[in-house]
Amino acid sequence: MESFTLLRQKGVSSIYVRKGEYEGYKAVAETRGIGIVEVERKTDPASVAPGYWYLSNPSAINGNIIPEEEIEAVCEAGHQVFYDLAYLDSTRPHEFDVRHPNIFAAVVSFSKTYGMFYDRIGAVFSREPIPSLYGTRWFYNPEAVLKANAVLGSLQPNELYSVYRPGQEAIIDEINREYGLGMRPSDTFLLGHLTADDAKKLNAEQLALIARHKRADSYRFCLTPYYLERDPEEREMLLKWRDYLLAEAEGILTPQQMDELKKMIKGVLEQ
Incomplete structure (x- = not known):
């Protein structure tokens, strides 16, 4: 999220996000003194002043692929786009086009699709240098890079989606049988979703x-x-990771910080 540091250096005071977007944008932007302007998905990007948009695709709102024409419309309206591809490789084959010059940066992550959230592996591709990232050149983790390379080298295109899509459908079928929600599989195999119209059919409980x-x-x-x-x-490995982190932090963090750490870990385990 060091892109926010770059924006702050440029004098940017706010960014656009769609309502329901990844909450991490707001959390990090606030630490840099940058405000959030929430817009509806159907908002015509040409109807708002040119600025910086943070967009995830597949969308963190519902796990579905945003059509390329919607991304292009934001760019063509004169906005700069930070393109978050954290769910890349978790959908049917799809080309996420990053060629438009107004896409100022794109990021990928191994945390979601590849389940490597405890390794904190990812990459940012930016059209201009991000100075606050330069220091990481001296502190990068070679083991993590080797792991990422090994994972990518072991997989065929679309392999994970082919393996996990049936499991996604089975999980959602089980949930719907138990709770009667009418949940739908999202484009990414990691998520399910309900539309606003679906929700209208549910009772108060x-x-x-x-x-x-x-x-x-x-x-x-x-x-x-x-x-x-x-x-x-895999579940046992995650629980060991949790216990290790908590043991390392005990006696170093304040009680309030420990509570925040526990919430963070709980969030990771439930992502």
Whole structure:
């Protein structure tokens, strides 16, 4: 998220995000003194003043692929786009076009699709240098880079989607049988979603059950915990990671910081 540092150096005071977008944008932007302007998905980008848009694709709002013409419309309206491709390689084959000159940076991550969130591996591709990232040249983790290279080298194109899409559908079928939600599979195999119209069909008890999953006027559900239930070995590894982090932090962090760390770890385990 060092792109926010760059924007602050440029004198940018606010960015655009769609309602229901990844909450991390707001959290980090606030630490740099940058405000958030939330816009509806149907907002015509030409109707707002040119600025910087942070867009995830597949969308963190519902896990579905944003059509390329929507991204292009933002760019053609004179906006600069930070393109978050964290869910890359978790959908059917799709070309995410980053060629437009107004896409000022694009990022990829190994945390979601490849399940390597405890390794913190990712990459940023920027059209201009991001000075605050320069220091990482001296402190990068060779082991993490080797892991990333090994993972990519072991997979065929579309392999993960082919393997996990049936599991996604089975998980959602189970949830719908138990709770009657009418949940739909998202384009990324990691998520399920409900549209605003779907939610109108639910009763008060069902809406209360899913309230914390609401994003704007729709709902997004992370399926990772269900995949972990089907893979006890992976679940055990994550729990060991949790215990290690907490043991290392004990006696160093304040009680308040420990509470924040526990919330962060819980969020990772439930992503």
